[in-house]
Amino acid sequence: MDLLIQIIFGLLSALVIGAAMMVVTVRNVIHAALWLIASFFGVAALYLLLEAEFIAVVQVLVYVGAISILILFAIMLTRSNEGDRLLTKYWWASALIALGLFGVAFLPTFTGTTWNMPQPTGPAGTPEVLSGVEELGRGFVSEFVLHFEIAGVLLTVALIGAIVIAFEERSRRRRVLTLAEELELRKRRQAAESVD
Numbered sequence: 001m002d003l004l005i006q007i008i009f010g011l012l013s014a015l016v017i018g019a020a021m022m023v024v025t026v027r028n029v030i031h032a033a034l035w036l037i038a039s040f041f042g043v044a045a046l047y048l049l050l051e052a053e054f055i056a057v058v059q060v061l062v063y064v065g066a067i068s069i070l071i072l073f074a075i076m077l078t079r080s081n082e083g084d085r086l087l088t089k090y091w092w093a094s095a096l097i098a099l100g101l102f103g104v105a106f107l108p109t110f111t112g113t114t115w116n117m118p119q120p121t122g123p124a125g126t127p128e129v130l131s132g133v134e135e136l137g138r139g140f141v142s143e144f145v146l147h148f149e150i151a152g153v154l155l156t157v158a159l160i161g162a163i164v165i166a167f168e169e170r171s172r173r174r175r176v177l178t179l180a181e182e183l184e185l186r187k188r189r190q191a192a193e194s195v196d
Contacts, residue, residue, distance in 0.1 A: 005049065008049060009046070012045050013046070019039035024095065030072070033071050033072050036071070037064055040067075041060070044059040044060045044064070047059055054133060070158075
């Protein structure tokens with residue numbers, strides 16, 4: 001059974017890492033957002049493998065359901081054809097910078113931690129008490145109510161801002177090109193640049 005769990009963990013880890021690499025290497029920003037959703041699903045599956053069902057469901061609901069859709073809406077509402085290839089052209093520089101920042105943040109933790117696991121208290125074989133959904137809900141409406149309300153107001157303001165940005169008069173709204181028209185326009189630009 002342990003071998004099967006290790007194989008599943010390896011496959012899920014490969015999915016998450018592969019999808020994360022595709023996020024920063026694909027040329028189409030919509031495809032990058034879809035690969036990000038696949039990476040979020042892989043993380044949720046890892047939570048299920050760790051027997052953290054509630055966190056897995058929250059991962060799917062919040063990140064796959066809400067954040068990913070918000071990212072897709074932001075891409076569709078503010079998409080520009082100019083300068084969108086800079087990150088994919090120099091993806092390796094972004095990866096080096098991210099690895100360097102991760103190393104700087106992780107090094108003090110790695111060197112300054114003793115990594116000793118606390119021993120459980122009580123009779124032998126007694127499981128440790130875990131916080132559940134009830135404690136989480138109580139925390140949202142008592143201790144963290146201000147933070148919860150601020151997050152709700154912030155998301156509402158972001159939604160209203162997206163609607164205001166998207167709402168334009170019909171006469172000012174630009175016509176969205178089809179993929180074939182966009183490809184033809186790029187070919188014409190490249191031909192004009194090669195003549196110059």
